[in-house]
Amino acid sequence: MADTKRIVDYIITWLCYGDEQAAKRVAYTADEKALEDHDVIIVPNGKLGYHIVLPEMDKVRVETPAKGKAIIRTDIVYNTFFFISRAEETFNTERDKHDRFLAEYSILGQKNRLQIPLLDEHARLLLKLLNCPLPSPGFGHIYLTHDIDTISQYRSLRGAVGGILRGEGERVRSAWRDIHNDPLYTFPWLIEQDARVPQAETIYFVKQTDGKGYDYPQYKLRGRDFKRLKQMLADSGATFGVHSSYYGDLPKHPISTLHRSHYLTGSNSQWSRLVKAGYTDDFTMGFADQAGFRLQTSRAVRWINPYTYTLTSLTMHPLLVMDNTLSQSNYMGLTEDEAYFLYERLITKVKMHHGDLCLLWHNSILTPDTYHRSLYPKVLSLIG
Numbered sequence: 001m002a003d004t005k006r007i008v009d010y011i012i013t014w015l016c017y018g019d020e021q022a023a024k025r026v027a028y029t030a031d032e033k034a035l036e037d038h039d040v041i042i043v044p045n046g047k048l049g050y051h052i053v054l055p056e057m058d059k060v061r062v063e064t065p066a067k068g069k070a071i072i073r074t075d076i077v078y079n080t081f082f083f084i085s086r087a088e089e090t091f092n093t094e095r096d097k098h099d100r101f102l103a104e105y106s107i108l109g110q111k112n113r114l115q116i117p118l119l120d121e122h123a124r125l126l127l128k129l130l131n132c133p134l135p136s137p138g139f140g141h142i143y144l145t146h147d148i149d150t151i152s153q154y155r156s157l158r159g160a161v162g163g164i165l166r167g168e169g170e171r172v173r174s175a176w177r178d179i180h181n182d183p184l185y186t187f188p189w190l191i192e193q194d195a196r197v198p199q200a201e202t203i204y205f206v207k208q209t210d211g212k213g214y215d216y217p218q219y220k221l222r223g224r225d226f227k228r229l230k231q232m233l234a235d236s237g238a239t240f241g242v243h244s245s246y247y248g249d250l251p252k253h254p255i256s257t258l259h260r261s262h263y264l265t266g267s268n269s270q271w272s273r274l275v276k277a278g279y280t281d282d283f284t285m286g287f288a289d290q291a292g293f294r295l296q297t298s299r300a301v302r303w304i305n306p307y308t309y310t311l312t313s314l315t316m317h318p319l320l321v322m323d324n325t326l327s328q329s330n331y332m333g334l335t336e337d338e339a340y341f342l343y344e345r346l347i348t349k350v351k352m353h354h355g356d357l358c359l360l361w362h363n364s365i366l367t368p369d370t371y372h373r374s375l376y377p378k379v380l381s382l383i384g
Contacts, residue, residue, distance in 0.1 A: 003308075003309050003310050003311060004048060004049040004309055006311055007048070007049075007081065007304055007309060007311050008028050008048070008077055009023070010302065010311055011077050011080045011081060012026050012028065012042075012077065014080070014123075014299075014301060015076070015077075015080065015119075015122060015123040015126050016123070016126065016127065016130070016132070017123065017127070017135055017354075019132065022127070022130050022132050025038055025039040025040060025130055026038060026039070026040045026041070026042065026126070026130070027040070027041045027042070028041070028042050028044060028077055029041055029042075029043070029044070030043050030044060032065075032071065035065070035066070035069050035071070039068055039069055039070070039129070039130060040069070040070045040071075040072065040126065040129050040130060041070075041071050041072070042072045042075065042076060042077055043071065043072065043073050043075065044075055044077070044078065045075040045078050047075075047078055048075075048077065048078045048081055049309055052082070052087045052088075052090060052091060052306065054082075054088075054107055055075075055078060055079040055082045055083070056074050056075070056079065057079075057107070057111065057113060057118060060072060060074040060076060060122065060125055061073040061074050062074075062125070062129070068131070070129040072125075072126075072129070076119075076122040076125075076126070079118065079119065079122065079296075080119050080122065081304060081306075083118070083119060083295055083296040083297070084119070084295055084296075084297070084301045084302075084303065084304060084316065085303065085304040085305065085306040086101075086268065086295075086303075086306065087306040088101075088106060088107060089101050089267070089268065090268065090306050090307065092105055092106070096288075098214070098246075098263050098265060098288075099265060099267075100263070100264065100265055100266075100288055101267075102287060102288060102289045102290075103287035103289050103290035103292070103294075104289060104290075106287070106294075108292070108293075108294070108296070109287070109289075109290055113296075114287070114290050114291070114292030114293060114294070115291075115292045115293070115345065115346060115349070116293070116349070117293040117296055117297050117298050117349060117350075117353060117355070118293075118296045118297075119295070119296045119297040120296075120297050120298055120299065120349075120353040120355065123353075124353070135353065135354035136354060137351050137352055137354065138351055138354055139199075139350065139351060139354070139355070139356065139357050139383075140299065140300075140354050140355055140356045141201065141300075141356040141357070142197060142199060142200035142201065142356070142357045142383060143200065143201050143202075143203060143283070143317065143356065143357065143358040143359070144194050144197065144200045144201070144202045144203070144359060144361075145202075145203045145204075145205065145241075145260070145283055145319075145358060145359065145360050145361075146190065146202070146203070146204050146205070146360070146361055146362060146363055147204075147205045147243055147260065147262070147360065147362050148204055148205065148206055148207065148219075148243065148362075148363060149207070149217075149243075149262070149362055149364055150184060150217045150219060150364055151179075151184070151185065151219045151225055151226060151229060151363075152175060152179060152182040152184050152185050152219075152225065153175070153182055153183055153184045154168075154171060154172045154175035154176065154182055155175055155176060155179055155182055155225060156217065156219075158217065159172075159217065160172050160176070171183070179225055183367050183368075184363065184364045184367065185363075186363045186364075186366045186367060187229060187232065187233065187363055188232075189366070190361075190363055190366060191232070191233070191236045191238075193376060193377055193380060194236075194238075194380075195236070196377075196380050196381075196384055197380055197383050197384045199384075200383070201239065202236070202237065202238040202239070203238065203239050203240070203241050203258060203283070204233055204238055204239075204240055204241070205240070205241040205242065205243035205258075205259075205260045205283070206221075206230075206240055206241070206242065206243055206255060207219070207243045207245075207262070208221065208242055208243070208251035208253075208254065208255065209244065209245040209249045209250070209251050210249075212245075212247070213246065213247070214246040214247075214262070214263065215245050215246050215247070215262065239256070239258070240255050240256050240258070241256045241258030241259060241260060241281075241283065242254045242255060242256055242258065242259050242260075242279075243260055243261075243262055244259060244260070244261050244262060245262060246261075246262045246263050246265060248261070248265065248270050248273070250273065250274075250277055254277075254279075257278060257279050257280040257281065258279070258280070258281045258282075258283065259274055259279045259281065259282050259283065259284070260282070260283045260284045260360075261284045263288070264284055264286060264287075264288045264319075264322065265284075266282075266284045266285075268305065268306065268307065271303055271305075271312075271314060272305060274314055275303075275312045275313060275314050279314060280313065280314065280315060281300075281314070281315045281317060282303070282314055282315070282316050282317065283317045283319060283358060283360075284319065285316045285317065285318055285319050286318065286319030286320065286321070286322060286325075286358075286360070287325070288322065288324075288325060288331065289325065289330075289331045289332070290325065290331070290332065291320065291321040291322075291325050291326065291332065291342060291346065292320070292346065293318060293320070293349075294318065294319070295316060295318045297318060297353075297355070298318055298320070298349065298350040298353050298355025298356060298357075299318070299353070299354075299355050299356055300315050300316065300317050300318070300356055301315070301316055302314065302315055302316070303315070303316050317356060317358050318355075318356065318358060319358050319359075319360060320346055320347075320350065320357060320358055320359060321342075321343065321346065321359055321360065322360040323360060323361045323362060323365050323372050324362070324365065326339040326342070327339070327365075327370070327371065327372065335371075336371035336374065336375050339371070339375055340375060340378055340379070343379050343382060344382060347379075347382050347383065357383065359379070361376060
């Protein structure tokens with residue numbers, strides 16, 4: 001496993017919040033003589049690069065044999081590898097009907113650990129043992145992201161016919177006269193809300209592949225409605241990402257190197273394809289059925305291929321919450337108040353560790369008939 005040393009060096013530096021000088025004071029070895037030249041040693045469990053096993057998630061075991069010296073007997077390097085590589089998904093083959101690995105299948109969901117970013121706690125402990133300053137409370141980055149699954153409800157032939165058959169003829173006519181009357185065209189309101197958090201980066205993920213099955217409904221990228229929408233979003237300062245097909249299809253000419261999978265599908269094989277295709281950043285990494293820290297961190301991290309033990313160029317951005325996860329009865333099924341307090345708890349965790357806050361709301365769910373319309377401004381108030 002030729003890349004193992006590179007992986008270890010990357011993980012230790014990442015745990016030190018990128019402080020390379022602090023990382024040089026840490027050794028990954030069982031040889032306690034290394035304390036002569038280092039201030040902290042992390043004792044390996046002997047699995048990294050050879051076997052994938054479940055990590056130790058209990059309290060980290062630490063010894064301090066001398067002043068300014070420490071031995072960490074819990075392998076926090078392996079723990080980090082396990083979660084950021086999604087190694088768990090290489091041996092746990094449970095999937096839902098959409099071929100997704102859900103929180104309920106994961107050790108995180110089963111041990112009720114999704115709301116605790118274990119790796120950020122490891123990093124905090126390591127910095128304390130090195131007598132380094134802890135990261136200041138606040139956000140490293142804020143990403144307000146929106147998946148454009150559909151632009152409108154009625155302004156396609158399929159949508160219009162469906163509306164008429166349901167007795168919604170007047171709504172159909174109103175939407176055809178002016179797209180702003182379409183209930184799913186919430187973009188002007190969304191732009192206004194996101195502007196309340198000027199320090200945030202707003203990203204809209206756009207479908208670019210031909211639609212089929214679960215990819216429907218589609219919209220025409222060369223159509224007048226989308227062209228006007230794209231210009232309006234660009235004028236607001238938003239950036240764009242690729243919303244790849246439910247079936248894993250990637251566009252031949254992507255509009256961006258930013259990516260998120262439709263339905264939050266994803267697998268190690270798909271992330272390998274993203275690397276080969278030149279994508280730099282992925283924003284898929286959250287569970288569909290539970291909110292929280294799927295990567296066990298609030299900070300961006302490079303993906304490690306758990307099959308090849310390769311440190312890749314793809315940066316994973318932890319997705320904290322998706323809107324549907326909160327409200328759908330087959331997921332968390334929360335009320336608006338319950339959802340708000342969950343946001344409050346999770347956002348507090350992100351701020352404590354100076355992490356990146358990444359939220360996902362669909363334009364199509366921010367309609368007046370859902371609680372998300374009133375919840376979204378409240379959540380933005382927690383941020384700004």
